[in-house]
Amino acid sequence: DSGVTQTPKHLITATGQRVTLRCSPRSGDLSVYWYQQSLDQGLQFLIQYYNGEERAKGNILERFSAQQFPDLHSELNLSSLELGDSALYFCASSVISGGAGELFFGEGSRLTVL
């Protein structure tokens, strides 16, 4: 158990809908990262937050948004969902931002868009 909690573990929804994925980082970790894993794109970095502030942005679509709250949990909002958004969404956390710090991953949220 990495200490990173993601909910829900599985989610099935329809095209055009909006969903929210939630992540609770390990106790004491200030950085939260979101990754998308799909068969064709592999693991793609989406966005990073550090202590409530956006720190880095990757290949995140404009239909997606995220935030980190004062209690350090994070939410990833996916809207106007398309079939291609079906993927495994990982949250990870770390104590520091950058460098050789280890990322601790949650078990992921499997999103299926029908």
Add this chain to the structure above:
Amino acid sequence: AQTVTQSQPEMSVQEAETVTLSCTYDTSESDYYLFWYKQPPSRQMILVIRQEAYKQQNATENRFSVNFQKAAKSFSLKISDSQLGDAAMYFCALNSGGSNYKLTFGKGTLLTVNP
């Protein structure tokens, strides 16, 4: 931009034998970090080993070791005395984002361990 390439989609090894997974990368940064992550069927990504680019000595963690060739931009993972529990997808990853952490992953290598 940084890229990571894993040229072996699948590998297999006999239990107790040694296997090497290949990884090449590209970055324009001089300061970066390399990682191998393991993803078993449970889906959770687990750090196997890490290497700081400024260190010439290859990292070792028990049965796992790396061969880091900086000039060739190569970072292979050697698993010795392979165990059934080593069966998983292995991802090579690169972070050259400085204080940011934009890990770039390779496509992965699926390792099968045969009894």
